[in-house]
Amino acid sequence: MRVLLLGPPGAGKGTQGRRLAERYGISYIASGDLFRSNVSEGTELGLLAKKYMDAGELVPDDVTIRMVMEAIGSAGEGFLLDGFPRTMAQARSLDGELDRAGTPLTAALLLSLDEEIAIKRIAGRRTCERCGAPYNVEFNPPRAEGRCDLCGGTLVQRSDEREDVVRHRLDVYHESTAPLIGYYADRGVLREIDASGSEDEVTASAVAALREEP
Numbered sequence: 001m002r003v004l005l006l007g008p009p010g011a012g013k014g015t016q017g018r019r020l021a022e023r024y025g026i027s028y029i030a031s032g033d034l035f036r037s038n039v040s041e042g043t044e045l046g047l048l049a050k051k052y053m054d055a056g057e058l059v060p061d062d063v064t065i066r067m068v069m070e071a072i073g074s075a076g077e078g079f080l081l082d083g084f085p086r087t088m089a090q091a092r093s094l095d096g097e098l099d100r101a102g103t104p105l106t107a108a109l110l111l112s113l114d115e116e117i118a119i120k121r122i123a124g125r126r127t128c129e130r131c132g133a134p135y136n137v138e139f140n141p142p143r144a145e146g147r148c149d150l151c152g153g154t155l156v157q158r159s160d161e162r163e164d165v166v167r168h169r170l171d172v173y174h175e176s177t178a179p180l181i182g183y184y185a186d187r188g189v190l191r192e193i194d195a196s197g198s199e200d201e202v203t204a205s206a207v208a209a210l211r212e213e214p
């Protein structure tokens with residue numbers, strides 16, 4: 001299975017992506033996580049990406065495409081992409097590679113959510129510094145305050161979570177990423193689900209949507 005997740009910041013792509021990848025036994029590849037681990041390791045790519053991420057802008061296509069394609073190359077047959085592609089150039093590049101390899105995308109799953117709810121979710125988010133697992137102080141608190149249930153890492157707030165930055169990320173989403181909805185609908189792989197329910201409800205909708213024939 002080769003799936004990608006689309007949806008505005010805060011829709012729950014990271015939350016659902018991890019669950020679905022585990023359920024289907026496929027690799028979970030999140031471009032935002034790959035950038036954040038480069039930032040924390042202080043690599044050249046991390047230094048470049050941080051400037052864009054903190055401002056809520058997209059990291060340039062060339063470095064992003066190279067980074068994600070490398071991750072896909074070492075992922076094996078099945079994968080779930082979270083946060084990539086985000087521009088038409090990224091989508092065309094991804095689909096070109098997959099088509100050439102004879103392994104086209106199975107589905108592009110769109111998580112639809114009212115933006116004010118998304119902003120509220122992001123305001124309460126805490127992320128594990130070590131493994132990237134997302135929590136929420138209101139909707140999904142960790143068992144021990146400030147500690148990741150999965151790996152015991154410290155939970156932190158991301159540097160792009162300020163409300164003005166989040167609103168700008170939403171504008172960037174509308175301008176650069178939302179056009180991919182029509183693109184994947186035209187390719188016959190788009191499935192849309194309502195992401196406003198509980199985490200379990202959204203997972204159940206995603207599993208049902210992925211079961212449908214295109």
Ligand code: AP5
Pocket residue numbers: 007008009010011012013014015016031032033035052053054056057058059060064082083084085086087090121122124125126134135136137139140160169195196197198199200202
């Ligand atoms: P990225 O890390 O991809 O961020 P994003 O897409 O903006 O999405 P978020 O991580 O903010 O939200 P999410 O949809 O994953 O929601 P989550 O599951 O955390 O990208 C960050 C930056 O990296 C970009 O701005 C850009 O600079 C750069 N970048 C990344 N990819 C790029 C690319 N391809 N090209 C160029 N630049 C790129 O959930 C949110 C909160 O809600 C959590 O607290 C969670 O616990 C809670 N929650 C989740 N589901 C539910 C639910 N059902 N009910 C209640 N609460 C819930």
